[in-house]
Amino acid sequence: MKKLSNTTKTLIALVLGGIFGIFLSVLPENKFVQTYLLDGILKLAGTGFLNAIKLIVVPLVFVSIVYATASLDDLKKVGRIGGKTFIFYMLTTALAIILALSIGGILKPGIGVDLAAIKANEIATTANATSVNFVDTLLNMIPTNIFAAFSEGNTLGIIFFALLLGLSITAVGEKAQPLLTVFESANEVLLKLVQMIMHFAPYGIFALLATTFANFGFTALMPLMKYVLTVLLGLALQLLVVYMGMLLFIGKLRPSIFLKKFAPIFNVCLSTSSSSAALPLALEHSEASFGVSKKVSSFTLPLGATINMDGTAIMQGISVMFIAQIYGIHLGLNDYLMVILSAVLASIGTAGVPGVGMIMLTMVLASVNLPLEGIALIMGVDRIIDMFRTAVNVAGDNVCTLLIAKNENEFDETVYNRMDNSDF
Numbered sequence: 163m164k165k166l167s168n169t170t171k172t173l174i175a176l177v178l179g180g181i182f183g184i185f186l187s188v189l190p191e192n193k194f195v196q197t198y199l200l201d202g203i204l205k206l207a208g209t210g211f212l213n214a215i216k217l218i219v220v221p222l223v224f225v226s227i228v229y230a231t232a233s234l235d236d237l238k239k240v241g242r243i244g245g246k247t248f249i250f251y252m253l254t255t256a257l258a259i260i261l262a263l264s265i266g267g268i269l270k271p272g273i274g275v276d277l278a279a280i281k282a283n284e285i286a287t288t289a290n291a292t293s294v295n296f297v298d299t300l301l302n303m304i305p306t307n308i309f310a311a312f313s314e315g316n317t318l319g320i321i322f323f324a325l326l327l328g329l330s331i332t333a334v335g336e337k338a339q340p341l342l343t344v345f346e347s348a349n350e351v352l353l354k355l356v357q358m359i360m361h362f363a364p365y366g367i368f369a370l371l372a373t374t375f376a377n378f379g380f381t382a383l384m385p386l387m388k389y390v391l392t393v394l395l396g397l398a399l400q401l402l403v404v405y406m407g408m409l410l411f412i413g414k415l416r417p418s419i420f421l422k423k424f425a426p427i428f429n430v431c432l433s434t435s436s437s438s439a440a441l442p443l444a445l446e447h448s449e450a451s452f453g454v455s456k457k458v459s460s461f462t463l464p465l466g467a468t469i470n471m472d473g474t475a476i477m478q479g480i481s482v483m484f485i486a487q488i489y490g491i492h493l494g495l496n497d498y499l500m501v502i503l504s505a506v507l508a509s510i511g512t513a514g515v516p517g518v519g520m521i522m523l524t525m526v527l528a529s530v531n532l533p534l535e536g537i538a539l540i541m542g543v544d545r546i547i548d549m550f551r552t553a554v555n556v557a558g559d560n561v562c563t564l565l566i567a568k569n570e571n572e573f574d575e576t577v578y579n580r581m582d583n584s585d586f
């Protein structure tokens with residue numbers, strides 16, 4: 163039998179977990195099910211998986227941000243193009259997160275869901291904690307003791323330190339090379355670790371969904387579907403309205419051509435859920451069918467695959483709203499600013515491989531003290547979202563590349579407009 167890919171296995175686990183959970187929910191009260199399944203093997207697999215994800219957050223955030231910042235040295239080498247690209251990437255990510263928070267606020271996917279009763283204690287603690295003011299929160303980002311920040315999981319503090327360390331490595335240059343190599347290698351190792359944890363995803367997801375549905379029966383279905391549809395709507399708006407609007411109004415380029423030529427890359431994103439995996443094809447298409455010169459694309463596309471994750475930001479914004487609504491936690495203006503800031507920073511630290519966006523979500527939630535347990539609810543359906551958000555991540559890199567190339571006169575419009583390429 164052909165070996166199933168991890169994506170296929172995870173999708174199968176998702177459906178089976180839901181069905182199994184609903185089956186458990188209709189069974190009459192049963193001590194065996196409660197003790198050995200729900201509080202036994204399912205808890206072990208589900209909570210074990212979530213614990214493993216939480217375990218990797220702090221080291222991953224730290225190492226990936228130091229490494230990404232130190233590698234931004236390339237920005238200097240490419241001068242003006244580098245600066246423009248960086249600003250463009252950060253602005254589109256901020257726009258994406260604002261769009262997501264607005265959609266989450268308007269559609270309210272988590273309102274009317276009564277999954278919160280069991281978490282009353284957490285709400286009490288978190289609701290108090292969110293009322294600190296913005297200045298204090300910013301001050302909190304400058305930890306006085308980095309080891310305390312690590313042990314408390316103060317991710318914004320860790321990011322701040324990581325950014326400073328990365329910039330210092332760049333500033334020192336030659337002599338800091340060995341340290342940069344250490345971070346490069348640590349980054350590789352941690353990504354391998356994420357991959358190993360993700361191999362366990364089908365079992366973890368089966369257990370998490372089965373537990374949710376066993377506890378809440380069919381009532382869990384609606385909120386989860388609402389969540390998925392809201393995120394998909396956000397992603398569609400980002401792609402079709404924000405990006406296509408930019409192509410049309412800023413670049414004066416026809417969006418329909420972009421969409422047609424982007425289709426093969428889109429498919430790779432769907433099947434791999436990885437910006438990095440889609441990079442070789444994106445690089446090839448950028449020159450051959452979008453008409454962008456290598457000078458621009460060879461810099462902007464790899465950088466985008468590392469630091470520009472607008473689709474991931476959309477998922478994170480809507481997740482924040484969804485979880486806050488479910489737990490009945492009110493978010494104020496300071497909290498929204500905090501979410502925007504932390505999601506833009508998280509985007510820099512998110513590697514272009516499957517599942518990392520969800521890991522980074524813990525950091526965004528922690529920045530406004532939302533309960534991390536909320537992740538257990540949405541983790542189960544994350545694989546579907548990962549496929550589409552990756553496609554939006556990569557589309558964002560390509561649109562930015564086109565606009566920068568056009569602006570820099572590194573673009574051949576006849577190639578862009580030509581529709582007779584044999585691969586289409």
Ligand code: ASP
Nearest residue numbers: 436437514515517518519
């Ligand atoms: N899978 C995404 C990507 O490669 C990252 C994420 O998990 O959001 O772009």
